[in-house]
Amino acid sequence: MSDPLDSRKPKDLPTGSGLALALLYGLFAIAASARALVQITRDFSDAPVAYSLSALAAAVYIIATAALLKRAHRVALFAVAFEMLGVLVVGSLSLLHPEYFPRATVWSGFGAGYGWLPLLLPILGLAWLRYNWNRGPHGPESN
């Protein structure tokens, strides 16, 4: 008898650095989702733009985590590139125009509230995807 669980063998998951990167993204998916949930349910009207950006950041981290775990490298590339753009744009705007952000988001000040990891994370992600591009089951070599 084959059980649905049998098809989810650990070998389907990434290994080594890919697993570590996916878990790091998972950590930020949790952190950003929790932050967005608290902000939006408690006082959304205080800073709708900042809080919407928190929710967007959470969604991007969740997509990146899922894509890395499923080794869908093309989806991961879109998510990580968008994340890079987001942290650079929101980080710059939060310093140049702090009045747009009466409340902080994960990406404010280039992620200063999280030890600048939100800035480091997409750099790590892009470097990892570049280095591992032809090794995943969904890389361009499958075209």
Add this chain to the structure above:
Amino acid sequence: MHFILTWAVFTVTAVVLGWSSFRAIRNEPVILKQLWVALAAEVLLLAQAVLAAVLLLGEKHAVDGPLFWGYQVTILLFLPIAGLVAFAERTKWSSVVLAGAAITVAVLQWRLGVIWG
């Protein structure tokens, strides 16, 4: 309540962090003895959750409930996940993951102390 427990958690997670970083640098995976130390940290975190529940139910202390329990439940997840990774991933990357879990637990424990007040 958090003072002694917080420093106990900091001490044990510092041991886990130092030991797993050392093994990661030497290209070695997590070994079972490290998981026993991680388990000790997890037991401290569980004891803290029980103690917090008792103090809050007895109305000896007031906190921002959802925020506190959000952190208190989340902090329990990281070491068991790193433990599962240690069994599945027999390379230095299990050491990297355990070191990351130890840092995360320490940061969340610090936040919990601030929230507790």
